[in-house]
Every structure is written in structure tokens, then in C-alpha cells.
Amino acid sequence: MLGISGWGQVEYVMSDLTVSDCSGALVDSGEGQEYSSNENYTFTVQMADVIPILVTFHGSFCLEDGFDFLTIWDGVPDASNLLATYTGTDFLPEDVVSNSGIISFVFTSDNSLNLCGFALGWEGIAPTPIPPNVQPIETFACGATGLEFELLPPVGCSDLWLDSLAILSGPPDAWDLANASLICAGDSATGFFIPLLDTLNGNCAWSFVLPVDVRDACDSLHRFQAVFDASTETCPISGTWAASTPAACIGNCMSVYWMNDGCSDHVTEWTQSGGGTPIALEDLPSGVAAGLIVCVENADTLELELSVVQPATQLDTVFTYTLIPQVIAFSMSNAQPICSTSEDVILLIEPAGGGWSDPVYFANNSWWLNAETAALTATTNGSTPPEITLTYTTIEGCALDTTLGMQYVNAGPDMTTCLGAEPFDLEGTSNLPAEWFGDLATEGLFTPDSMGVFMLTLTATGCTDTLEIEVIPDAPPIDLGDICQSADWQELPLMDAVGFWTGPGLNNAGFDPEELSAGSSTWYYNLTGCAQLAQATILPINLGVDLFSSCPAESAFIPYPNFSPTGGEWTGPGIVNATSGLFDPGVAPEGWGQALYYVAPNGCEDVVMVNNITTAIVATSFETCSEGAEYDLHNNAIGAVPWCGTWSGNWAGAGATTVVAGSGSSVGLSVESWCDWDLLPNEITPGLYELIFTANTCSDTLSLHVYPSELNLEPVIACSDEDPIALADSDWPLGGVWDGSGVEESTGWLTPGAAETGWQDVTWTAPGGCADVVAVQV
Secondary structure (H helix, E strand, O other): OEEEOOOOOEEEEOOOEEEOOOEEEEEOOOOOOOOOOOOEEEEEEEOOOOOOEEEEEOOOOEOOOOOOEEEEEOOOOOOOOEEEEEOOEOOOOOOEEEOOOEEEEEEEOOOOOOOOEOEEEEEEOOOOOOOOEEEEOOOOOOOOOEEEEEEEEEEEHHHEOHHHOEEEEOOOOOEOHHHOEEEEEOOEEEEEEEEEOOOOOOOEEEEEEEEEEEEOOOOOEEEEEEEEEEEEOOOOOOEEEEEOOOOEEOOOEEEEEEEEOOOOOOEEEEEEOOOOEEOOHHHOOOOOOEEEEEEOOOOOOEEEEEEEEEOOOOEEEEEEEEEOEEOOEEEOOOOOOEEOOOOOEEEEEEOOOOEEOOOEEEEOOEEEEOHHHHHHHHHHOOOOOOEEEEEEEOOOOOEEEEEEEEEOEEOOOOEEEEOOOOOEEOOOEEOOOOEEEEOOEEOOEEOOOOOEEEEEEEEEOOEEEEEEEEEEOOOOOEEEEEEEOOOOOEEOOOOOOOOEEEOOOEOOOEEOHHHOOOEEEEEEEEOOOOEEEEEEEEEOOEOOOOEEEEOOOOOOEOOOOOOEOOOOEEEOOOEEEOOOOEEOOOOOOOEEEEEEEEEOOOOOEEEEEEEEOOOEEOOOEEEEEOOOOOEEOOOOOOOEEOOOOEEEEOOOOOOOOOOEOOEEEEOOEEEEOOOEEEEOHHHOOOEEEEEEEEEOOEEEEEEEEEEOOOOOOOOEEOOOOOOOEEOOOOOOOOOOEEEOOOEOOOOOEEOHHHOOOOEEEEEEEOOOOOEEEEEEEO
């Protein structure tokens, strides 16, 4: 018979039996009760390997002293290998060790007294196994795509942890560890393959670590970190060149770098440097084996030569690098200086694909110089004679500065003047002395004594610009007629002559009649030396307001008693007196944006909009904490209408708020921009109040609950037989909720006899989000 012992081992009952378990338990035939008479059994444990076996006794040992015996043998029972003989009661035998890999237990009993017997356990003491040796199967050759490793001896396929394979040294980005694969024969792993991310092209050495589980003689797993190496010295020296700039720019310095393939040590020497300066090793970027700073002085090609020696292989290789400076060629067909009034100039440049500085632009697949802007810039930059420097930058970053001579002449804008106007000076500009030529012009003075269009030319050293002056007859004022102040924006007449409008209320070549005073208004279309006029009569109409609000419950009133001119007629919903404009909100329908019209005796008409809305607050109550943040009273959650009423409260200091220039404050309330009201809870003593909203003589209220942010209660200590205790003032805080053992949730009364003994935290929470904790010990 067998079972599982209390020590987690297989338990055998004494019998003639041979087992190979590496550990187990053995009990007498009574299995905790009395064993039988006349027993003679041999129980043998024979391990698969020769390893020590440790025997430990458990619990009571009781055999009939001198008549019943348990003997233990190192191997098969023999006179020469007896380890121990046990008989008697009330003792626990010492541990026994067998070294032959076999241990035998012989139990004998006579036909008389039977006792409680024995219980023992055995365990094979397996030595720590030796981890496998990991080594490459073949030479790691240049051009390889990966490397196969063998395991000596093999291990279980499930005992190799390839997903934990790691690189200890060497370039970590060379290997594709994620795709390493296991090589198994049956259930034994004989090796594995690690692929490279790229074909091997340089000499290098790596160290790896791989977790491996190895089983001992008792099949227990031991975790080892197997460290192994891989290296190659079969690749020729190779490398790549790089430069700090995309091109060798004449007049600039650049860095040239050589980076070796692989990770073996290299010794480098510049045998031909083109006049450059080698870069110290400590100043080289990561991964760079050699570097040279080269300054490009002209368009000559530079040949660089680098000797590279690999000490480990004694390989010696010379690498060359050709540096061809980028040449930028510029030309144009125009002679210099370039006149500001000439056509824009095509600039020819090679190589293409770069960009010019202003004022050069690209159009029709060519680069063009804006002659006027370039000449103006040249005359204002202080250079003599005027010059402008343009910069062309290639797509690779090389630049060429080109300086062009410029000449500027500007006759000014075209003009219109009146026949018979006073003579006026012609004001042209030029960086050189210039002279005017043309009709009616004498030494730069123009006399408008003939009608027509006259062309004048300003000339300075062959650079010319023209000006056109139109002389027109003096015209009578343009009559715009009568215009009401309530009319829309009015556009002034579009004129053919060159000039500009000035006058009252001018806005984008027109005017807003509402901004003008009643009576005659005149606008001037300004020409050179004269002006043409436009006149209008502005008819008055002023209703005082564009929009007002009313409450249907308030009495009739005149929205703006001082409207003008009087004597006209009012119409619209709620108008009960067409002459005075008396408006009765109770007669008008309730709603937003209702129009009231007034027609003045002078025929002008205007409109006033009215919002006839019942003053109301949607919310019925609002809860907050005494240290809460300020709150916008026109928030949608409050829902006060109509907009722009006033707020007050029934707590001390919260009556009517004095408002100056749209702003004001009282205790717990503030207003900005006349209408933006905020509640300030931190100024209000905790309590229950009314918050009043008033608009158009009507008002509505909501209940304001200001709870204390903290109760600041001292810890309470009470005996379990005490009478109930009020944790806070019985009149406060109303509406808060208490939570704690033995505490009434609505009043905060503590009944010690109903509470748990010991300390507890009793919490109080109010609807405004206020909360506090009081420590209570019963």
C-alpha cells in the first residue's frame, strides 16, 4: 500500500518491495496503530545513480524491546554493510546515511507484544549537476547570416530559455535574438541558432548569457546562467565614409569621418589630409574610427587617404575619399546699375534647386529680381553707391553672395487737380540728381491752366519714371439728399479722379448716419490742390435704446421718455399710447425679441427690441461650503432669466450692491461689467438664507445653504454606559449626514452603548461637498 505522507512524499507500508523513488516515506504495517506479529519484511530503495541516501525518523518509535527489530543496511542486507539496528521504545533514532545508492530496511516481529511501530523518510542527496558547455559548431565566417551553437551535453528542450538570451558585450544591434531557434533531437536540445540582422561584414567578438535548467540525479532542476562567446577575424577591413555637411562649400570647413565595420580595434593614420586637421579620438562621435577637419578654400578637388591597421589580424588597408567642392555659377543679362523702373531681372544660377534671399522671387521656372524693391532697399541701407547683396543657398547648404549696383527713381503716384488751382511742386525721389520733363512743368513746378491728361517724366542719369496728371474742371457739390439717422451705412460716390474722401463719420469710403449730428454734413474728395464736395441733410431720430427688458407683472412705462422728435406714431405689441410710446408689459405677449416701431414726423423710422420675460430662477436651492470657490450666478444650473438682473441676499451686508462703472461688491456678492454676478461663499457665515434675483422690478428667490467647510470638533471619549452625546451643536449642521458606529446619521448624536468599543473616525458630509472627521473612543 502507498499514499501521500504529511511531508508531501509517497508513503509506503512495510513489505517485501524494491522501489527507486528519490524520496519517500515508510511506515510499519500498523500505519500508526499496532503492527502485526510474526512479520519479516525487507524494503529496498535502489536509486538510478550511486548517490547518498539520507534517512530521517519521524514521530514516535516503539518496538518490543529485545524481540522486535528494525535493521538498516547500506545496500542489500549483508553482514558487512549493516548501518543500524533498532529495538525498544520512547526514543527517536538519529539520521542514517547510505552511500551506495541502495538502502535496505528489514523489520521482524515475534508472536507476542505488538507496539506503535515506526515512521521514517528517505531522500536521495543528488549532487549539483554540471551546466552544459555552449560553443559554436563551425567557424564564424565573414558573410555569415547567423551562427549555430551546440550544447554539450544536451539538455531538455523545455529547459532552455531562449527568450531570455542576452548579449553581455559586443555590438547589441548585430543579432536578431528574438528569432533565435532551438535545435532538438527528440526531447533533448542539442543546440540552437541565432540569426544576424545583417550579413556579417566586419570582425568582432561577443559574449552571450543564456539561462539553462539542468536536472540532477533526482530529476530536480537547477538554473544556470550559461556564458558563451562568438567571434570572427576572417573579414577584411571595411568601412564607410561620412561628412558633416551634404556638400563641400567653398569658404567653409567641414568634418570627414570614417566608420569601420565590425568592432575590432583599428589603428588609423591620415596619409593624405588635403591640408586638414585630424580630429582627436576623444572628440570623435560615437562609432567613428577616424575624422578630419577640412577647410575648402577653392574649387580644386581634394584627395584624402586613410591607412587602417587591424592589430588582431595584422591586416593593413588604405581607404581614399574624393572631396569635390560645390561651385555656384551666377550670371544675368542686365547691365549695372539696375534701374528701379526697369522690368524685373532674370537671375541665372547653377546648380538649380536652391533659393534666393529677398527681393528675389520664383515665377515661370525662373528666378526674378524685383527691381523696384531692390533699388529702394539699396538706397536706404546706407551704401554709396547704392548696392544690394543677394544670397543664393543651394539645396545642400552652400551659399553665394552677389552684390548688385542699383539706381532708384520714383515720380510718385498719379494725380488729379482742378483747372485754375494753384501751381504745385512735383515731388519725385531719386538717389541721384533728377530732372522733370513734360507739359505745364517748369523746373519741377506744375501749373494746371489747361484741361487734359499730362504725362511728366523724372529722369536721373538714364533712369526714368513717369507721372500722369489729370486736370479737370471745378464741379458743384454732389447732393446726397435727406438721410435719416436710423438709415443703414451710406456709401459715398465712386469718383473717377485720383483722390480720397474726408469728412464726418467716414468709414471705408462711407459713413454711418447714426454717428452724425442732425443737420447739414459735408464730405471732401481731396485732389491735388483742390477738392470736390458731397453734401447731405441728416434728419434726426433718436429712440434712446436699441433693446430693453420688461417683466409682464410690472406697470406700464415709457422705455425712453426723451425720444426725439416727438409727434410721431408708435406701433407694436404692448404699445398702449401711440403718441407717447407708453408700453404695458402686461398687455404685450411674453417672449424674446419683439419689435416696437416709431415713425417720426420727418418720415424717419426706427425700431426698439423688447424682451418681455417673467423674472424667474430655475433652481430652487443651492448648496455650497463656507470655503468654497466663487460661483457664477448666471450658470445654467441656476437658470436666472432675463439676463442682466441684480442679485442680493438676506444675510448681513448683502442688501443692494453699489455698482460704479459696472463693478461693485457687497458681503458675499460681486459684479463685473454690470451683469456678471458671482457668489463669494467664503464671505458668508454658515447658515440658511435666501438669494434674490431682481430684473425689471420683478424678482424671484432660491434657498441658499452655506455649510461649514470644517466642524473643527475635538476628539470625544465616552464610556459605554454614558447617556447619548451630541457630537456637534444640535442646531447645526442642518442637512449634513453622519456616518459612524452608534451615531444617528441625521443629528450626529452618539449613543455610546450602541457603538463599537475603541477608536473610530466618525465622518460628516454635507450636500455642498463639505466634509469633516471627528475621532471617537468608546
